[in-house]
Amino acid sequence: MTGPEVVIALLTGLVAGAISGALGVGGGAIMVPAMVLLLGAGQETAQGTSLLVILPTALAGAYSHFRRGSLDFNPTWIIGLVGAAAAAGGAFIALHLGSSTLRIVFAVFLVVMGLREILRRSAAVEEPASSTRS
Amino acid sequence: MVPGMTALLAMSQRRAVANSLLAIVPISIVGVAVYYLGSGHPQVDLRLAAVLAVGAVIGAPLGAAVAYRVPERALRVTLGALAILAAVRLLLP
Numbered sequence: 641m642t643g644p645e646v647v648i649a650l651l652t653g654l655v656a657g658a659i660s661g662a663l664g665v666g667g668g669a670i671m672v673p674a675m676v677l678l679l680g681a682g683q684e685t686a687q688g689t690s691l692l693v694i695l696p697t698a699l700a701g702a703y704s705h706f707r708r709g710s711l712d713f714n715p716t717w718i719i720g721l722v723g724a725a726a727a728a729g730g731a732f733i734a735l736h737l738g739s740s741t742l743r744i745v746f747a748v749f750l751v752v753m754g755l756r757e758i759l760r761r762s763a764a765v766e767e768p769a770s771s772t773r774s
Numbered sequence: 775m776v777p778g779m780t781a782l783l784a785m786s787q788r789r790a791v792a793n794s795l796l797a798i799v800p801i802s803i804v805g806v807a808v809y810y811l812g813s814g815h816p817q818v819d820l821r822l823a824a825v826l827a828v829g830a831v832i833g834a835p836l837g838a839a840v841a842y843r844v845p846e847r848a849l850r851v852t853l854g855a856l857a858i859l860a861a862v863r864l865l866l867p
Contacts, residue, residue, distance in 0.1 A: 641821060641822065641825065646825055649822060649825040649826050649829065650825060650826075650828060650829040651829060652826060652829065653825065653827060653828060653829020653830040653831075653832075653833065654829035654830065654832055654833040655829075655833065656826070656829075656830055656833065657829060657830030657831060657832065657833025657834040658833035658834065658836050658840065659833075659837055659849070659853055660795070660830070660833070660834055660837060661795075661833065661834035661835060661837030661838035661839075661840075662791075662837035662838060662840050662841040662844075662849050663776075663791060663837075663841070663846075663849055663850065663853060665776075665794075665853070667830060669853070669856070669857045669860070670853075670856060670857075670860075671826060673860035673861075673863065673864055674860075675822065675826075676864065677860070677863055677864065679822065681819060681822065684809070684813070684817040685817045685818065685819050687809065687817070688805075688806065688809025688810065688816075688817040688818040688819075689817075689819045689822050689823045689826070691802045691805040691806045691809060691818075692802070692806045692818050692820075692827075693823050693826040693827045694798060694802045695799065695802045695803065695806065696827050696830065696831050697827070697830040697831065697833075697834050698795045698796070698798040698799050698802065698834075699795075699799060700830075700831045700834040700835060701792075701795040701834040701835070701837070701838055702796040702799070704834065704835045704838040704839070705788070705791070705792030705795065705838060708792075708842075710788050710789050710791075710792035710793075711789075711796055712785070712789060712793055713796070715779075715783050715793070716793040716796050717797075719775060719779075719793075719794075719797040720796070720797040720798075720799065720800040720801060721800065723775070723797055723798075723800065724800040724801050724803070724804040725804075726801075727801045727802070727804045727805040727808070728804050728805075728807075728808050731804075731805045731809055731812060732812055734809075735808070735809065735812045735813045736813075743864055744865065746864065747860075747861040747862075747864040747865045748861070750857040750858065750860055750861035750864070751857070751858055751861045753854070753857050754853075754854040754855065754856075754857030754861065755854065755858070756854070757850040757851065757853050757857070758850070758851050758854035758855065758858075760850070
């Protein structure tokens with residue numbers, strides 16, 4: 641990696657990590673396009689690499705919430721287990737689609753996700769009540 | 775995961791965000807394994823991942839702290855707009 645690429649990668653990680661910690665998403669929506677468009681990675685490599693980065697990111701974010709007492713291990717381990725099985729299937733399919741198809745599929749996913757984030761009614765309406773309760 | 779947790783498990787938004795981060799851990803472990811081993815050559819760039827992770831590990835606690843101060847709506851609209859911009863750029867030749 642060249643010097644500018646290291647800087648771009650650091651900044652990309654910072655933004656993706658901040659969004660991940662704030663909203664509970666993995667940050668892949670930021671990292672994958674940045675790797676493909678700014679760092680010249682292939683679509684598959686960008687997605688696989690993003691999954692690896694998400695691991696410490698999610699751990700760091702989860703720990704930060706854990707210190708604030710917001711973690712419930714009980715329903716979450718089931719979600720993680722079922723999600724892991726689904727991830728294996730999804731990753732296998734992604735590897736066999738071919739780069740250009742995968743890139744289109746990923747872009748469509750980004751549009752759907754982006755529109756949903758923008759259009760959905762904010763759940764923050766319930767927040768003032770929960771934050772004043774304790 | 776977050777909408778499912780708030781709707782089906784009656785978690786508050788912040789609990790759902792916190793727990794979805796926890797659930798992402800096993801999901802990404804399995805995903806990485808398949809991307810690394812699932813095709814002829816590893817589709818995971820370890821060096822790039824290390825640099826991204828340095829930025830991300832610094833950013834994640836910052837983001838979690840910001841989430842307790844900035845309206846969630848503003849964060850979501852920003853993320854949505856970035857995602858759509860990136861998608862358009864990915865689809866352009």
